[in-house]
Amino acid sequence: xxxxxxxxxxxxxxxxxxxxxxxxxxxxxxxxxxxxxxxxxxxxxxxxxxxxxxxxxxxxxxxxxxxxxxxxxxxxxxxxxxxxxxxxxxxxxxxxxxxxxxxxxxxxxxxxxxxxxxxxxxxxxxxxxxxxxxxxxxxxxxxxxxxxxxxxxxxxxxxxxxxxxxxxxxxxxxxxxxxxxxxxxxxxxxxxxxxxxxxxxxxxxxxxxxxxxxxxxxxxxxxxxxxxxxxxxxxxxxxxxxxxxxxxxxxxxx
Numbered sequence: 001x002x003x004x005x006x007x008x009x010x011x012x013x014x015x016x017x018x019x020x021x022x023x024x025x026x027x028x029x030x031x032x033x034x035x036x037x038x039x040x041x042x043x044x045x046x047x048x049x050x051x052x053x054x055x056x057x058x059x060x061x062x063x064x065x066x067x068x069x070x071x072x073x074x075x076x077x078x079x080x081x082x083x084x085x086x087x088x089x090x091x092x093x094x095x096x097x098x099x100x101x102x103x104x105x106x107x108x109x110x111x112x113x114x115x116x117x118x119x120x121x122x123x124x125x126x127x128x129x130x131x132x133x134x135x136x137x138x139x140x141x142x143x144x145x146x147x148x149x150x151x152x153x154x155x156x157x158x159x160x161x162x163x164x165x166x167x168x169x170x171x172x173x174x175x176x177x178x179x180x181x182x183x184x185x186x187x188x189x190x191x192x193x194x195x196x197x198x199x200x201x202x203x204x205x206x207x208x209x210x211x212x213x214x215x216x217x218x219x220x221x222x223x224x225x226x227x228x229x230x231x232x233x234x235x236x237x238x239x240x241x242x243x244x245x246x247x248x249x250x251x252x253x254x
Contacts, residue, residue, distance in 0.1 A: 026057040029210070032068040033060055033081035036156050038176040042237040043082050043102045046230055047204060050101070050220045054213075064154070065133060072207060079206040084138045087205060094205040095214050099221040101204045103234065105196035106138075109177065110170040111163055111189060118193045121146040124170070131159050131168035138200055139172060156180065163190055172197070175238070 029051065033040055044060060051058045060081060063071065072080040073091035080087070080094060082101055088094050108118060116125055124146070132139045134152035143150050151168070153159055156177065162168040164186065173192075181187040204221075206214055224230045 026055060028057050028059060029078040030059050030061060031079050031081040032063055032072045032077050034065050034068055035062040038156070038180060039104055039174040039237075040081070042233045043202065046101050046224070046233050047081060049229065050204075050217060050224060053220050053223075054216055065136060072205065075207045075209055077207070078210055079204070082202040082204055084141075084200060085203055087137060090137075091205075093208045095208055095211055097204045097206065097214055097218045097221065099203075099218045099225070100201035101221055102202050102230070104174050104200055104202065105238075106172050106198040106200055107175055107196050108170050108193045109163070109173050109190055110193060111166070112191045114169055115191055115193060118195060118197055121148075121197065124148065128169040131162040131171050133159060142172065142198075160184070160186065160190065 031047070033044075048058055061071075061077060062068075069080060069083070069087065069091055071077055073093045075093060080091075085096065088096055108124070110116075114128075117123060121142075128149070130139075130143070130148050130150040132150060132152055133154065133156060139150075142148060153162065156173070157180075159168075159171050160180070163171060175192065175196075178187070178192060181190055204217060206217070221230075
């Protein structure tokens with residue numbers, strides 16, 4: 001009888017060892033995020049580590065701006081990876097984790113012949129028209145707060161096309177768009193004006209079905225701020241774009 005039990009135990013151990021399925025798999029949460037958001041990589045890293053500390057694995061679904069928010073708000077997914085503060089006013093089923101998961105510098109990009117010295121929103125020349133992807137709440141706020149003239153398109157690529165055609169004068173992006181300018185071979189036509197026009201915090205959102213995780217995620221993000229983890233992600237992500245020779249940066253204007 002003892003020998004039978006030993007053989008059974010050995011067989012169970014063998015099955016567990018060769019099984020393609022994890023025996024104690026981490027629970028998985030799925031979050032939507034904006035398709036073509038060139039700055040999302042470090043935020044994915046931050047939130048991946050945050051949930052790992054809680055014993056979860058996350059996966060990301062990329063969608064267009066409005067669809068991402070709609071699906072997260074309807075509970076099709078577990079939440080929205082990141083948005084600016086205040087999204088719950090238009091998506092009431094989403095709960096913001098009130099600790100920022102990242103901070104981003106926002107820059108003005110413009111055709112080289114239309115460059116100007118950046119010194120706050122008031123330095124944007126009168127008569128300049130902005131083009132931007134639609135449904136970006138942060139940009140909506142900038143337009144209303146600063147009386148900017150603007151129209152909207154669907155994608156970052158369309159935004160750049162309107163700048164190149166002369167149908168718009170400037171747009172707002174993070175510095176990571178430099179790589180897109182290089183990839184498209186237009187870094188000699190469009191320029192990133194420095195310094196940054198703004199710095200914005202972004203926050204993680206959970207659907208109300210996951211309300212029990214909100215405080216836990218907030219606690220972990222606070223820990224990651226205190227232990228320097230998030231600062232390290234920010235520094236590592238921004239460093240390649242800080243060189244004075246980075247494509248897109250504006251020269252001194254006399």
